[in-house]
Amino acid sequence: MSRRTATLVVSGLLLLALACAVLFAPVPYAELSPGPTYNTLGDEGGRPVIEISGHETYPTSGHLNMTTVSVTNKSYDMPLLDALAGWVKGDADVVLKKSLYPDDKSAAEVERENAEEFSSSQEHAKVAAFAALKIPIEKQVIVSTVAKDAPALGKLHAGDIILAVDGAPIGRTEDVAGAITKHKAGESVTLTVDPADARGTRRDVQVVTGRAEDDGRALVGITPGILPKFPFKVEIHLEDVGGPSAGMMFALGIVDKLSPGDLTGGKFVAGTGTIDDAGKVGAIGGIQMKTIGARRQGAKYFLTPKANCAAAAQTRPGGLTLVQVETLDDALKALETIRTGQGTLTECHA
Template sequence: MPRRTATLLASTLMLIALLCAGVLIPVPYAEMSPGPTVNTLGDHDNEPVLQISGHPTYPEHGQPTGHLNMTTVRVTGPDYTMNLFEAFAGWLDHDATVVPHKTLYPEGQTAEQADQENAEEFSQSQESAKAAALGQLHIPVGSQTVVASVVKDKPADGLLHAGDVIKAVDGKQIKAAGDVAKLVTRHKPGEKTVFTVIPAKVAAATEKKGKKPAGGQKQIAITTAKADDGRAVVGIQAGVDHIFPFPIDIKLADVGGPSAGLMFALGIVDKLTPGNMTGGKFVAGTGTIDDKGNVGPIGGISMKTVGARDNGAQFFLTPKANCAAAAKDTPKGLTLVKVGTIGDAVKALKKISSGDTAGLPSCSPAGRS
């Protein structure tokens, strides 16, 4: 065989081997890309995203609503195995980001655990969004102590359930979540403690009507166990649940994580406020939110700004902690607006609505003012 032919054949075989390796060799990476956006003032899957009853809502039927769009990021699943070619393609794609797999999914976390964590964060963000929105409007929100979680195979397992409202322990009224542990640990391990609770289903049915749970109380005796430090425990985590003065439902499936909190809160404020907060403008944004209305940072900011731009957004409400990263590569035609609280966001929306956008707080890359 001529040397030239042999060399060509060897090169071809090596190329085929490299191609096979690129397809077959798994790499420990995951990919993030822009996801869909959803207008919190509009409909999704043929029903309103925000459903409020027992209180006047705006705008009235037939009036324009504008856009307050929450943004999302698509990510490869925890069980998805990326190959070398896919990783290179992701690195070359301007509108995608390839990150270490453990950045999105901690080692040892199953797909079910990841889904559960995302669902819990999403649910909590909705509750905080409601509280923050009503706080912005100076509408009082109550609270109550509930069973946040029950530890499997501990004394309370099967007797108490997540969502049960804890009214008293050993006949002593519970005024704060911390009271529960204080009262339980007064016992010695092996002694009985008595919980007075309103079952979760009863409480949920009452709250859905915008009322504070009162009836349906049960007394449940639980024999305490010994913790590692010698204290008496029953195996629950107590938490705080909000009591809203009227029903507010957020109808949005197939979304997880806490980053839609700010936009849910603003949507609720807009719905409960006469007029139109956006002035018909297309505003998108992101950010976690706590009960007090503080806006926190999120992941995948560059993917969310691209997704917002691609869907028509003109302005993007950006958590101040994400501003520097977002400003490094701002999509053309999109104005980044820096916000630290829900109050900041409401003020910015007033400027956007009026067309007076010169004074909007903007995002700048790190090292620039």
Template sequence: MPRRTATMLASTLMLIALLCAGVLIKVPYAEMSPGPTVNTLGEHDGEPVLQISGHKTYAADGHLNMTTVRVTSADYRMNLVEAVYGWLAHDTRVVPHDTLYPNGKTEEQSTQENAEEFSQSQESAKVAALKELDIPVQSWVIVSTVVKGSPSEGKLHAGDVIRKVDGTKVEQPSDVAKLVTRHAPGQDVVFTIVPAEEQAAAEKEHRTATATRDVTITTTTSDDGGAKRAIVGISAGTDHTFPFTIDIKLADVGGPSAGLMFALGIYDKLTPGSLTGGTFVAGTGTIDDDGKVGPIGGVEMKTVGAHDKGAKYFLTPADNCAAAAKDKPDGLTLVRVSTISDALGALKEIRDGNTADLPLCTVKG
């Protein structure tokens, strides 16, 4: 066999062997890529994303699109070829598997956590939008979860309204932990609650729940690796009663990052005129009850997804600005926002054509 032919054959066989090895070798990485983007002012799967009843609404045009990121599942293991391709591709990002699924988190656990965060983001979006419109919203501190096997199991239940702890009025979820940790482990703490079923009945009948009862729980010692302290095995959160019905219909989406865009969509539906002036605006960002916008993950993938869908402006959490600006898609303007008020101000500039005054993202933030 001629030397040249033998060399080519050996090289070909070596390349095949390397490719086979690359396919077989699993690496501890996961992949992120642009996910679907949905107009909060429009429809999804044949029904309006935002459905409001019991209050006057107005027609809205343009786009206020929430954006998403696709990620490989927790039990999927990339091979070396896929990882290299992902590193080289512009519209994907390869990250350590533990970044997306820390501490061995399973797919089921991740899905449940994302669903809970998504539900909470919807509630906060409603509150933030209504507060911006000076529409009163009633709020209560509630039991969000009860840890199985904890002293509270069977005594407190998810949805119970916490009025007092040891006779002290509770106004914020953080108040609960502060009052409980005043005790030494093993001491009793008294919760004054409105049972979840009583609260639900009161809301249905549009009245204030008044039937309370005291529940005594013996504290135990924390075992989370931090400083030892008294705990009762619950997490506290906030629940709200709205003066009219706001439903957000969007399946197969998780996480808290659509909060800002939901809040803006609700605001637009409840006010005359158009927030966007017909412009295609997309964005992302968590939002709390007071309208503060927080950072999210995968912002680079979200800007790519928004640009590919046709967005001209992208509302970007201030803490994500630097990362987003490093690899900004051509033709997409990144607008820095820290609150819902910032976002509303930016939308006014956009619809009025005063884009030179917009606060833009830079690589410095």
């Protein structure tokens, strides 16, 4: 072998080794792919996804599937080759890892936040569904948070129901601050609570007020919130799911089970979207992956938040109708059109 040939061979091998090293080098990206879907009208793990007790329920048919996105975990070091493949594939999305897992949060913290958002979405779904059905709900004022180093720290806890302040009944969140600020900083205030860890009891808690830095008003360092008190039990059973994006589909499932007839007419409908107590549907992430996952499971219609419509329409899977919704009422009207075949659906367009 001549020196020139040997040089070319060695150079080629070095170039190949370098290319392999680059292609398998880790990059700070994560991959999103279509996750499983769950029929909110069906069962999962041997239990109804939505279980209602203490009130009459009605038979349902068809599907109202909530959708999910599968995400690579924080510890996964994605090779450049996999990232390039993900960018090319039509059924995956590659994004910066820090957009999913912020540097200042551990994987456990992100998971806990997702679980809290999922739990909160269920409560909003119940409130919105009950409002749509005109079922009255009592609202209780609770301790939502206790500030670090606050006068109330260790005395009041998140979830405590605030029944009265200095003997005056509390009916609204603003009543709490109004009663406390009647005191001067340094004075003692008495809060009557039903403790989160001992429901059904009544306890008087005395707190010496602190002073607000901005205007010197008295405070105890809590943020009041609202806890709905439902007239009967609605439980949602799903594990290993996080985030707030199933809210609308949970609300629809609750409405369907509590209403005569059925919402879908036996059709396969999927969807996504956050929901608030007033029934407003909000945008979510990973819309393209959710529409792909829904179509793979057999969905023919996909209820899509208005803010996600344009992005969803750009990669709409064949055979899937994307229906635009802004509120729970929009979704219910769309289901009536799907069920009866009468009327016109507001579809998403790129």
